[in-house]
Amino acid sequence: MTGTSAATKATKTAEEAGAGESAGGARAARRGASRGRIDKREAILGAAFTVFAHRGYARACMEEIAEVAGVAKHTVYNHLGDKENVFRSALEAAADTVMAENLAVVERLTAEGHDTPFGPDALRATLDAVAHQLLLRCCDERSWSLRRLLYAEVARFPDLLEVVWGRGAGRLKQSLADRLARLSLAGHLRPCDPAEAAEQLLALLTGPMEARSRLGTRRVPEAELRAVGGSAVRTFLAAYGPVA
Amino acid sequence: MTGTSAATKATKTAEEAGAGESAGGARAARRGASRGRIDKREAILGAAFTVFAHRGYARACMEEIAEVAGVAKHTVYNHLGDKENVFRSALEAAADTVMAENLAVVERLTAEGHDTPFGPDALRATLDAVAHQLLLRCCDERSWSLRRLLYAEVARFPDLLEVVWGRGAGRLKQSLADRLARLSLAGHLRPCDPAEAAEQLLALLTGPMEARSRLGTRRVPEAELRAVGGSAVRTFLAAYGPVA
DNA sequence: CAACTACTGCACCAGTGAGTGCAATTGAGC
DNA sequence: GCTCAATTGCACTCACTGGTGCAGTAGTTG
Numbered sequence: 001m002t003g004t005s006a007a008t009k010a011t012k013t014a015e016e017a018g019a020g021e022s023a024g025g026a027r028a029a030r031r032g033a034s035r036g037r038i039d040k041r042e043a044i045l046g047a048a049f050t051v052f053a054h055r056g057y058a059r060a061c062m063e064e065i066a067e068v069a070g071v072a073k074h075t076v077y078n079h080l081g082d083k084e085n086v087f088r089s090a091l092e093a094a095a096d097t098v099m100a101e102n103l104a105v106v107e108r109l110t111a112e113g114h115d116t117p118f119g120p121d122a123l124r125a126t127l128d129a130v131a132h133q134l135l136l137r138c139c140d141e142r143s144w145s146l147r148r149l150l151y152a153e154v155a156r157f158p159d160l161l162e163v164v165w166g167r168g169a170g171r172l173k174q175s176l177a178d179r180l181a182r183l184s185l186a187g188h189l190r191p192c193d194p195a196e197a198a199e200q201l202l203a204l205l206t207g208p209m210e211a212r213s214r215l216g217t218r219r220v221p222e223a224e225l226r227a228v229g230g231s232a233v234r235t236f237l238a239a240y241g242p243v244a
Numbered sequence: 245m246t247g248t249s250a251a252t253k254a255t256k257t258a259e260e261a262g263a264g265e266s267a268g269g270a271r272a273a274r275r276g277a278s279r280g281r282i283d284k285r286e287a288i289l290g291a292a293f294t295v296f297a298h299r300g301y302a303r304a305c306m307e308e309i310a311e312v313a314g315v316a317k318h319t320v321y322n323h324l325g326d327k328e329n330v331f332r333s334a335l336e337a338a339a340d341t342v343m344a345e346n347l348a349v350v351e352r353l354t355a356e357g358h359d360t361p362f363g364p365d366a367l368r369a370t371l372d373a374v375a376h377q378l379l380l381r382c383c384d385e386r387s388w389s390l391r392r393l394l395y396a397e398v399a400r401f402p403d404l405l406e407v408v409w410g411r412g413a414g415r416l417k418q419s420l421a422d423r424l425a426r427l428s429l430a431g432h433l434r435p436c437d438p439a440e441a442a443e444q445l446l447a448l449l450t451g452p453m454e455a456r457s458r459l460g461t462r463r464v465p466e467a468e469l470r471a472v473g474g475s476a477v478r479t480f481l482a483a484y485g486p487v488a
Numbered sequence: 489c490a491a492c493t494a495c496t497g498c499a500c501c502a503g504t505g506a507g508t509g510c511a512a513t514t515g516a517g518c
Numbered sequence: 519g520c521t522c523a524a525t526t527g528c529a530c531t532c533a534c535t536g537g538t539g540c541a542g543t544a545g546t547t548g
Contacts, residue, residue: 040525056396058302061505072526073507083506152300152396154459161458169455200479203451208443211413214405215398235444239482284495305535316496318538327536489548496543504534513526518519 041079044069048076048090053145057087057153087153088160094146095164098137102172105133109179111186120242123188124233131205131229138206139225144216173198180240189240197240204232285323288313292320292334297389301331301397331397332404338390339408342381346416349377353423355430364486367432368477375449375473382450383469388460417442424484433484441484448476 047069051060062083066073080086109130111118137143146164154161173195180201181194189197208228213220291313295304306327310317324330353374355362381387390408398405417439424445425438433441452472457464 054399056300056302056399058300062507063505074527075525077507078524148395148398151392151459154392154461155298155300158461161461165455173455196475199452199455200448200475203447204444207447207451211409211417211443215395217398217402217405231440231444235479235483239479306537307535317536318497319495321537322494492545492547494544494546496541498541499539501536501538503536506531506533508531509529511527514524516522516524518521 040071040075044071044076044079045090045093048086049094052087052090052149057149088157091146091149091160091164092167094142095168098143098146099168099171101137102134103175105130105137106172106175106179109176111183111188118188124237127233127236128230131233132226134205135209135225135229139209139213139216139220144213148216173202176202188242190243192240201232201236204235205229284315284319288315288320288323289334289337292330293338293389296331296334296393332401335390335393335404335408336411338386339412342387342390343412343415345381346378347419349374349381350416350419350423353420355427355432362432368481371477371480372474375477376470378449379453379469379473383453383457383460383464388457392460417446420446432486434487436484445476445480448479449473
């Protein structure tokens with residue numbers, strides 16, 4: 001097996017990457033120990049998610065996770081104790097990452113920060129931009145892998161659904177509903193139930209992508225993405241836009 | 245792979261089954277025998293789908309499938325040759341069943357068969373009824389299990405996506421688009437791209453159910469189903485309904 | 489009865505992978 | 519130099535499962 005040398009190499013690169021990220025290493029000596037531990041933990045979680053995403057839960061083996069993380073198999077058990085726990089932790093970490101990106105996008109959905117008066121055209125433009133960004137985020141590799149793993153293992157890990165969605169999709173919908181409520185109150189949208197509006201806008205965005213991206217196994221060209229986003233916004237505005 | 249002999253045998257039985265179905269003029273005795281065979285085959289496929297749905301592909305074991313089907317393990321191998329093939333066949337069979345139900349529902353979406361003139365109110369009522377029926381079908385146990393299995397194993401069986409969707413979701417969307425095109429041409433909907441309209445209507449229906457049914461692990465009460473359907477139809481009509 | 493096919497029950501092999509035990513190593517703190 | 523914790527490499531156990539072989543049975547056909 002050539003796995004040994006590969007593993008060693010992986011360790012090195014992982015540590016290099018970690019050091020590069022926290023490059024402000026003034027007192028690296030003091031923090032070195034615990035920092036090294038955290039780096040390893042993060043490397044393990046990242047590797048675990050990669051492997052799980054690629055193979056599924058049952059077919060993913062701890063040895064490969066350790067190898068990809070550049071770590072000994074024992075270390076994985078030391079940090080996370082159990083395959084089940086590795087799975088949970090990896091998915092939670094990935095959900096955190098994905099959510100952070102999505103929330104940042106929704107934050108941009110506001111009537112403020114515009115020089116010109118915020119008319120229907122500006123509203124549509126803003127919605128278009130946010131829709132496109134959401135589509136980009138919702139269709140990237142990691143997001144789809146997370147989705148697929150959730151679907152696949154929700155029967156065996158029912159609690160995972162609450163945890164991951166509580167951090168991810170649930171928060172996204174909540175945040176979007178908040179923004180829509182503000183817009184509605186300001187008269188830019190007709191009076192409506194913001195939760196329902198958010199639910200439907202997200203459905204109009206993500207629903208079509210399921211088939212078009214073939215469950216995330218096909219890269220969707222930019223133009224198609226833009227078409228789906230535009231179409232979703234058009235339908236959304238027809239139902240929720242300001243009364244003409 | 246040692247599956248050569250098994251595969252050959254499976255091919256043979258498959259050909260026999262196909263021939264038996266098409267050649268209706270066979271002797272009754274001959275038919276009795278093959279009928280028993282077909283019953284067993286169907287029992288196996290049904291059991292396989294149940295077990296796969298419950299455990300996932302990797303954790304499902306052939307022994308349990310045979311047990312649930314009320315059949316010896318050997319018989320499963322005789323009929324289908326391979327775990328992989330059992331999986332494929334079970335999913336295809338399930339997809340056929342689900343599709344048949346869904347298509348039957350969409351057939352009802354038409355302006356004909358009404359005594360009173362087909363006005364906007366009648367249109368909405370018809371859409372509401374179809375939407376509700378579709379929601380019922382899309383949220384039952386088998387449909388969700390199929391979905392989850394597809395999501396879970398699309399990475400390992402990419403061809404399954406084409407096969408199952410070609411028979412299921414793809415046909416549904418196509419059929420719905422056909423119906424919408426008819427309605428649009430008759431002036432009951434405003435001129436539009438029927439494919440896009442169908443895509444969005446389905447998205448508005450199925451999208452919200454993902455969260456509300458917790459990926460199919462929670463039974464959604466009738467009232468909630470009706471609310472989602474009504475809301476979807478309302479938004480759909482706002483975007484595609486006849487110009488007031 | 490003989491032949492044949494489908495089916496059954498059982499034992500068996502081989503591969504795989506989770507998790508553990510142990511000795512050796514590294515590196516930080518004293 | 520010494521200690522302690524983290525880590526590593528290796529070998530190992532144990533359980534599970536896909537798939538096969540074989541002998542025997544039931545039912546049908548001729």
